[in-house]
Ligand SMILES: Nc1ncnc2c1ncn2[C@@H]1O[C@H](COP(=O)(O)OP(=O)(O)OP(=O)(O)O)[C@@H](O)[C@H]1O
């Protein structure tokens with residue numbers, strides 16, 4: 001599904017990703033953890049096609065094609081989805097309008113007919129209900145005046161509407177109350193299937209209580225410094241990042257190879 | 260013509276060796292303006308003496324005036340002696356015979372805008388008879404309107420059929436001498452529309468389709484007069500989302516609205532004149548004076564405009580609130596792309612007691628577009644309890660465009676409430692990336708965000724017009740991203 005090989009990237013001449021290797025197979029869920037500023041959001045943004053980064057080396061292959069060669073909108077249409085750490089507000093544009101435009105852009109791309117107003121409405125109502133959101137949210141401007149938790153829930157609503165092949169969730173669990181965390185997890189789990197893959201960026205083990213990952217990686221200072229099974233997340237929860245040695249320079253630990 | 264002559268006038272008159280009688284025989288008279296030309300225009304239209312005198316007075320006054328220079332628009336001086344002031348409506352024989360003969364670029368634009376098929380042909384200048392019988396359509400409309408006593412016809416027709424009404428109201432809202440362009444228009448106006456809604460009558464339809472079909476050939480100096488008598492209601496749609504090309508560079512229209520007691524006039528405009536090429540060459544100068552007067556108590560006049568065309572727009576639809584409790588509204592979206600310039604806004608003149616006005620102006624600048632909002636809110640001493648709310652938002656796309664806001668507030672009534680809010684924003688990278696990450700192209704994303712920005716204005720437009728206006732913004736912004 002996704003193969004990242006020795007990916008390096010910089011912003012304004014500052015190296016941020018310093019050689020990422022990561023392979024995610026269809027059907028797998030990977031969690032990426034790591035200290036603040038280690039490059040998790042940068043990695044997700046680069047995968048989703050945000051401008052402003054200079055790729056200095058490496059390759060990213062998604063479903064056999066060179067992902068980095070595609071503009072952001074084409075990545076989205078071919079099934080890459082990013083749930084934002086900080087979802088943006090778009091005044092005056094209703095949520096339902098955006099959803100419809102997004103769903104139909106994807107459908108056109110994969111050769112399906114666009115959904116008409118009625119079919120779309122019944123679909124979106126069903127998903128809104130599933131996400132335990134109030135239907136009135138559909139008619140509000142995208143994320144405008146939404147609470148932090150509502151924004152995150154809204155991201156997952158978009159995700160389950162778009163049914164991506166590769167979902168990147170950047171700290172979707174941050175700022176959620178317990179009930180919201182359960183709902184978001186339910187949304188994510190509903191999409192788990194043998195032909196989809198997911199990457200969850202998170203700081204907390206508690207998300208992984210609801211969504212059991214196949215692999216957990218620790219990203220530190222632009223590198224993946226450790227990978228393991230779900231138990232790695234528990235280990236991190238107990239010990240913090242310091243025990244890994246390298247990759248937490250802010251904490252003043254000595255450099256060292258952890259892999 | 261014995262008054263003090265300006266050099267301008269000398270320049271003008273030297274083109275006129277032809278004389279009145281010769282000019283009368285011509286279909287197109289030579290460029291330039293003189294009393295003879297005014298007489299010819301009036302004679303060609305078979306106008307009554309009073310109207311000729313009115314035109315002549317306007318012409319004489321115009322000679323004493325100079326073009327306004329206060330607006331934030333820049334253009335080389337217009338040579339008024341180069342303009343052709345009368346041309347008989349063009350015959351359609353020379354036009355294309357079918358859509359196959361029409362510029363494919365134009366057709367593409369119609370398609371993007373979703374203009375109905377049968378209207379495309381008309382807009383593209385195909386002989387109307389070949390498409391459908393526009394005369395009968397117009398007649399059907401007219402019959403239906405006549406049943407309830409509404410008069411809706413061309414200005415020229417009104418001069419002959421309803422001279423008393425025309426004489427009573429013409430120039431009563433926008434005096435001839437109001438400004439340089441109103442004086443010019445009054446002297447040489449070609450044609451336009453006249454509408455009278457009798458007391459208590461609610462116009463049973465939006466006055467739109469009819470206008471759209473007949474909008475062609477109204478000429479560059481258009482004159483519109485709409486009178487809603489006591490308790491009457493009317494919604495009038497002017498213009499068209501399809502790009503209108505015109506040989507004439509200068510357009511100076513005058514629109515007058517009169518709302519009597521408890522009457523309501525809603526006037527919506529979509530203006531999409533040719534803006535010129537990317538360098539701004541060849542575009543239309545649109546210098547319009549639009550004003551409405553709430554003459555009776557509880558009258559209401561509402562202007563809604565979507566301005567996307569023209570190289571230069573100079574336009575301030577205004578409301579004079581004379582009647583007590585009368586209401587004035589102005590909802591505007593103005594878009595300037597490439598090298599377009601717009602200086603637009605409104606005037607709300609509060610005279611009656613408890614008069615209220617609302618101004619919502621949304622300006623979008625892209626490319627090297629230049630835009631100014633210029634708004635006057637004047638509250639006379641007599642306007643006890645007057646209230647105004649102004650909201651003025653600018654959205655910038657790119658870093659070479661500009662937006663300026665010039666609010667003028669003159670309040671002589673201490674108890675009046677005048678509120679002004681203004682904002683300037685840009686489409687952020689984050690918003691753009693968010694939309695793209697949901698599969699929208701950058702163009703669609705910008706268009707969606709811009710339409711969101713304009714929502715408060717679009718919701719004032721009649722439904723089908725609003726849909727067209729949204730598409731129009733998208734098309735007008737093409738080439739502004741990337
Ligand atoms: N546009 C930019 N300009 C300069 N520095 C940037 C830019 N974008 C990211 N960075 C820097 O890159 C580093 C990685 O940032 P990133 O947002 O990827 O971290 P993160 O791992 O997601 O952190 P967090 O856990 O706090 O969300 C940080 O030091 C950040 O300041």
Ligand SMILES: [Mg+2]
Pocket residue numbers: 040041042085170171
């Ligand atoms: Mg982050």
